[in-house]
Amino acid sequence: MASTYSKQDIDDMSERMRVNFVNSLSGFKSANLVGTRNAHGVNNLAMISSVFHLGAHPPLMGMVMRPHSVPRDTLQNIKDFGCYTINHVNESFVAKAHQCAARYAPDVSEFEQVGLNAQNAQCIDAPYVTESSIKIALQLEQMIKVSANNTEIVIGRIVEVNLPDNIVLNDGYIDIEKSKSVAVSGLDSYHSTKRIDRFSYAKPEQKPTSIW
């Protein structure tokens, strides 16, 4: 049996119900830890499930920051220093990554609290997560305020990437399943993946073929 939910049905949900429900609707999400440093040199780490691909040339990534939710320190540090890192969450430290969402005080380092290690990015003043297989350094490119709900979309330009050699294929595709990157659904569910297939570039009058 299927049900239809109207605009009113969603408005009438309790806040907790609505947050879980709407957060699940977009589909599977990326799981990343965003690393920043504050003016006192404290390394901060935020769990973010809203990182998205924005373009390859120039290489740009976007992410959504909610002004009234947890990663306020992160947003402030990005504004202050103009740089940050994005680190894939791997299966081996999912619970530690989730714990980074707790509301620690601004001068408390989530790295120490949850037990992850920081290492400096080469070209910017922000910490990578040592345990993460795929580490990306970004410079702030643009911030966009979304008038509909006062969130901010943070756009960064990729200036450095560190990852294992054996997951980069000849055509540039990175096998993020092999490196055990995870996916998120809703607010709090973490998933490993199993490849169904990789398909050839889609053309009219030609069925997609497997390229895996």
Place this chain on the structure above:
Amino acid sequence: MASTYSKQDIDDMSERMRVNFVNSLSGFKSANLVGTRNAHGVNNLAMISSVFHLGAHPPLMGMVMRPHSVPRDTLQNIKDFGCYTINHVNESFVAKAHQCAARYAPDVSEFEQVGLNAQNAQCIDAPYVTESSIKIALQLEQMIKVSANNTEIVIGRIVEVNLPDNIVLNDGYIDIEKSKSVAVSGLDSYHSTKRIDRFSYAKPEQKPTSIW
């Protein structure tokens, strides 16, 4: 062995290599089919891997549209009519969904070409994908031009949702793994998922516990 790629290394890649590489970096992505109708009543369908959660109250979703890539018809239809549907891609029709990325002429319906069925959303003039387990109808809320690369971020407000009753949990969380929604990596790799765990709300001084 791990390698570090500089900004210059990425700039120096061939276009195909760079597109695959950078598209893989953000992590796992949602897989959705966006349904629209054009002025001649033709139902269009576009494969989009950039849909993201933007907020629950009001319920908003964003997606990135590249002006020079495939879904130009979709973008035009959204601008003309102010509405569209988002339909989860399920494991059972992954190849058909991928084929929707082919450059069909504007008056050709991808539904017919790839063999998926259209059904009307109740409250807007746009088609749902019958085969999709999770169907969402949206009204256009805002379009944001990203100056860094001329992409457009399309923001929509959820006005209707249709999904199976047995995947909605008591707390509002939707089990999109049970309904066989898939994840995407890079441009062309599709993945099923296996839940690692669902964790309790993160609090300082308290380890996350399983709520699954």
